[in-house]
Amino acid sequence: MVPRASYEQVIAESQKILDMIAKKELTPEERAWVVEETVRGFRDHVNPGFLEYRKSVSTDYTAVEWDDRGVTFKDVHGKVFIDCLGGYGIYNCGHRHPKVMAAVINQLERQALHSQELLDPLRAMLAKLVADITPGDLQYSFFTNSGTESIEGAMKLARLHTGRKAYVAAVNAFHGKSMGSLSLTSKSVFRKPYLPLLAPVHHVPFGDADALEKVLSSCAFVGEDVAAVVLEPVQGEGGVHVAPDGYLPRVRELCDRYGALLVLDEVQTGMGRTGKMFACEHWDVVPDILCLGKAFGGGVMPIGAFVSTAEIWEEMTPNPFLHTTTFGGNPIACAAAIAAINVILEEKLYEKAAVVGDYFLRGLRVLADRYPQVCQEARGLGLMLGVEYRTNELGYEVAKGLFENGVLVAGTLINAKTIRFEPPLTIEKEEVDTVLNILESVYQKVARSMG
Numbered sequence: 001m002v003p004r005a006s007y008e009q010v011i012a013e014s015q016k017i018l019d020m021i022a023k024k025e026l027t028p029e030e031r032a033w034v035v036e037e038t039v040r041g042f043r044d045h046v047n048p049g050f051l052e053y054r055k056s057v058s059t060d061y062t063a064v065e066w067d068d069r070g071v072t073f074k075d076v077h078g079k080v081f082i083d084c085l086g087g088y089g090i091y092n093c094g095h096r097h098p099k100v101m102a103a104v105i106n107q108l109e110r111q112a113l114h115s116q117e118l119l120d121p122l123r124a125m126l127a128k129l130v131a132d133i134t135p136g137d138l139q140y141s142f143f144t145n146s147g148t149e150s151i152e153g154a155m156k157l158a159r160l161h162t163g164r165k166a167y168v169a170a171v172n173a174f175h176g177k178s179m180g181s182l183s184l185t186s187k188s189v190f191r192k193p194y195l196p197l198l199a200p201v202h203h204v205p206f207g208d209a210d211a212l213e214k215v216l217s218s219c220a221f222v223g224e225d226v227a228a229v230v231l232e233p234v235q236g237e238g239g240v241h242v243a244p245d246g247y248l249p250r251v252r253e254l255c256d257r258y259g260a261l262l263v264l265d266e267v268q269t270g271m272g273r274t275g276k277m278f279a280c281e282h283w284d285v286v287p288d289i290l291c292l293g294k295a296f297g298g299g300v301m302p303i304g305a306f307v308s309t310a311e312i313w314e315e316m317t318p319n320p321f322l323h324t325t326t327f328g329g330n331p332i333a334c335a336a337a338i339a340a341i342n343v344i345l346e347e348k349l350y351e352k353a354a355v356v357g358d359y360f361l362r363g364l365r366v367l368a369d370r371y372p373q374v375c376q377e378a379r380g381l382g383l384m385l386g387v388e389y390r391t392n393e394l395g396y397e398v399a400k401g402l403f404e405n406g407v408l409v410a411g412t413l414i415n416a417k418t419i420r421f422e423p424p425l426t427i428e429k430e431e432v433d434t435v436l437n438i439l440e441s442v443y444q445k446v447a448r449s450m451g
C-alpha cells in the first residue's frame with residue numbers, strides 16, 4: 001500500500017500544485033517534477049494500465065500534455081504537436097477558442113453553478129438556440145454532462161413516449177459505457193464483463209436497411225415492439241463508417257412504419273464535424289431525438305444534450321423531475337455551448353470542415369494508393385476521417401511515427417486497425433499539407449521496414 005500523507009502534507013502538496021497551475025512558465029526542475037508526479041499518480045492512483053497503453057504514442061512518458069491553443073498543443077517540455085485527433089471530436093472550435101474562453105471566464109466571474117431551484121437563464125437561452133440550429137421540429141433540450149448521459153436520456157424518453165421496451169442499434173456502434181448506452185454499444189470486449197445489460201436490444205449490420213426491416217418486423221410479430229432505433233450517422237469508434245446514401249432516409253421510413261423513434265447519436269458527428277451542422281442534414285433526415293456531446297461545449301466545458309419535439313417532450317412535462325442531473329446545463333457549461341454555437345456559425349466551421357475535409361481525404365487517398373502494402377482505405381465525411389491499415393501493427397507503427405514527428409492521432413478504441421484524423425475544424429490547408437508530408441515520410445519508413 002502507498003503510504004498516506006498527513007493533512008498538513010496534503011495542504012502543502014495541493015498548494016504546490018495550485019502554485020504550479022498559476023505559473024506561466026515552469027523551470028526545468030518543475031517540468032521534471034510534473035512528469036514524475038504524473039507517472040507516479042497514474043501508476044499508484046489512476047490506473048497503471050494506462051502507462052502501458054499510452055506507450056503507443058508516448059513511448060518514454062516524457063510527453064505529458066500541458067498547454068494548448070488552436071490546432072496545436074504542447075507537452076510540458078514545450079514540444080509542439082498538431083492535433084489530428086481533436087480529443088476524439090471535442091475540439092471543433094479549436095483548442096481554447098478565445099470567444100469560448102471569454103464566455104466561460106465572464107460567466108465564472110459572476111456565477112459558476114446554479115441553485116437548482118430558481119430558473120437559470122442560460123439553460124433557457126441555450127435551449128432556444130439549439131432549437132434554432134437543429135433540423136425539423138426539434139424544440140426541447142435536456143442538458144447533460146457527457147455523451148453517454150445524452151444516450152441514457154434518449155433511451156428513457158423513447159420508452160416513456162412509446163411505452164415499448166426494445167431497442168435496435170448497429171454492429172460496430174459506440175454510444176458510451178454506462179449501463180444503458182453500453183447495451184447499445186456493440187463491441188464484446190466492453191460489454192461481456194457486464195452482461196446481462198439492458199434488454200431487449202438487437203444489433204443489426206450498419207448500413208443495411210433490409211436487415212433493420214427484418215428485425216423491426218420480427219419484433220412486431222413476437223410482440224417485443226421497438227421503442228427506438230439508435231444510430232450514429234457516421235460510426236466513429238467503430239472505425240469511421242459513413243452511412244451509405246439512401247440508408248438513413250430508409251431507416252426514417254421504417255421507424256415511422258413500425259412506430260419506433262429514430263434516435264441519432266450525433267455526439268461525435270454534430271456541431272459541424274462532418275461538413276454540415278449535423279450529419280443527418282447530409283441526407284435530409286430529421287430524428288425524433290438527437291443526442292449531442294463532445295464539441296457541444298466548444299472544447300472548453302463538458303456538456304451534452306438530448307433534443308426532441310414538443311410532442312415527444314409532453315411526457316416530461318407533468319413531472320419535470322422524472323429525469324434530472326445536478327450539474328447538467330450549469331451556467332458555465334451553457335455559456336461555453338452558447339459560444340460554441342456562435343463561433344461555429346460565425347466562422348462557418350461546418351463549411352470549412354467540408355472543404356478542408358475533402359482536401360484532406362483526397363490527400364489521404366493519394367497516399368493510400370501510393371502505399372497499398374501499408375494502407376487499405378481512406379474514408380470519411382467532412383473532417384471525420386479514418387485510414388484503415390492492413391494490420392493493427394501497421395496502424396500502431398504509423399500512429400507512433402506520427403507522434404514522434406509532432407502529429408497526434410490514435411487508433412480507435414474498437415477498431416485499432418483504423419486511425420482517425422479528426423483535427424479541429426479550424427485547421428488550414430497548409431497544416432493539412434504538413435500532416436500529409438509527415439504521414440508520407442512515416443509510410444516510407446514503415447514500408448521500408450517491411451522489406
Ligand SMILES: Cc1ncc(COP(=O)(O)O)c(C=O)c1O
Pocket residue numbers: 088146147148149151174175176177232236237265266267268269293294
Ligand atoms: C457517437 C458517440 N456516442 C456517445 C459517446 C459517449 O460519450 P462520452 O464519452 O462523453 O460519454 C461517444 C464517445 O466517444 C461517441 O463517440
